[in-house]
Amino acid sequence: MIIAPSLLAANYGRLASEVARHKASGAEWLHLDIMDGHFVPNLSFGPGIVKTLRPLTRTFFDVHLMCSKPEVLLPLFADAGADQITVHVELGERVAHLLWKIRSLGLKVGLAVNPPTQLATVRPYLPQIDTLLIMTVNPGFGGQEFIEECLPKIQQAHTWRTSGPHRFHIEVDGGINERTARECARAGADVFVAGTALFGKPNLKAAVARLRRAVEQAIPPSESDTPAGRKPSRITSRQ
Incomplete structure (x- = not known):
C-alpha cells in the first residue's frame, strides 16, 4: 500500500513547509499534478516548482502530466527530479512512444485513464508500465466527488494483474477519502492519491494514518502479501 498526498491541495504560499509536513507524515509518495490549461481546463505548476522542491525531500515524486504535449515536458521533469511520470492513454497513437521515452530517461512509467475512457485502451500497454492510474474524477480540479462507476475498472485491472x-x-x-479508499482497496487498488483529505487537514500525519488504517481494514488477508499486492513498493523513495 502506498499513500500519495497530492500537492494540488497544499498551501502554495508555504510549499517548503508543506513538503516538511509530508516528510513527517509517513506517506510514501508525493503526487504532483501538472495541468496545462488545454488537456484539462486548469493550470497548476511546472518543472521549476518540482526542481525547487527536489532538494527538500528524498520522497518519491509521482508526476502526473495532464498535458496535451507531454513530449515537450518529459526531459524537463526528468531533470527537475521526477521519479515517475504518468501520461494519459487519451493521447492515442503517441502513447507508445511517450512510454518508451519516459523509460529511456531512467524513470518509472505511469499510464492514466479518465472516467469516460474504456479501460480496454490501456491493456496493450500493460507490459510497458509500472503504474496504472485510474482517475476516479474527471481531471482538472481538486475537491470533486468520487465517481462510483469507476470501481469496475479497478476490479478489471486487478484481475489482469x-x-x-x-x-x-x-x-x-x-475524491479519495477514508470511505472511498476502502472501496478502491477492496476492488484492488494499492496506491491512493488524496488532496483535500490529506493536505487539506491541519494534521497531515494523522490524516495519512487514518487513510492507511481504512485501507488496511479493507484488504483481504489473503492478498496483503502477494507480489502484486499492497506492500510498500521498492520505489517508495530515493536511495
Whole structure:
C-alpha cells in the first residue's frame, strides 16, 4: 500500500513547509499534478516548482502530466527530479512512444485513464508500465466527488494483474477519502492519491494514518502479501 498526498491541495504560499509536513507524515509518495490549461481546463505548476522542491525531500515524486504535449515536458521533469511520470492513454497513437521515452530517461512509467475512457485502451500497454492510474474524477480540479462507476475498472485491472504476467501498481486519484479508499482497496487498488483529505487537514500525519488504517481494514488477508499486492513498493523513495 502506498499513500500519495497530492500537492494540488497544499498551501502554495508555504510549499517548503508543506513538503516538511509530508516528510513527517509517513506517506510514501508525493503526487504532483501538472495541468496545462488545454488537456484539462486548469493550470497548476511546472518543472521549476518540482526542481525547487527536489532538494527538500528524498520522497518519491509521482508526476502526473495532464498535458496535451507531454513530449515537450518529459526531459524537463526528468531533470527537475521526477521519479515517475504518468501520461494519459487519451493521447492515442503517441502513447507508445511517450512510454518508451519516459523509460529511456531512467524513470518509472505511469499510464492514466479518465472516467469516460474504456479501460480496454490501456491493456496493450500493460507490459510497458509500472503504474496504472485510474482517475476516479474527471481531471482538472481538486475537491470533486468520487465517481462510483469507476470501481469496475479497478476490479478489471486487478484481475489482469493477478491473472497475467505483468506486475503494476493500481493507483486511484479523485475524491479519495477514508470511505472511498476502502472501496478502491477492496476492488484492488494499492496506491491512493488524496488532496483535500490529506493536505487539506491541519494534521497531515494523522490524516495519512487514518487513510492507511481504512485501507488496511479493507484488504483481504489473503492478498496483503502477494507480489502484486499492497506492500510498500521498492520505489517508495530515493536511495
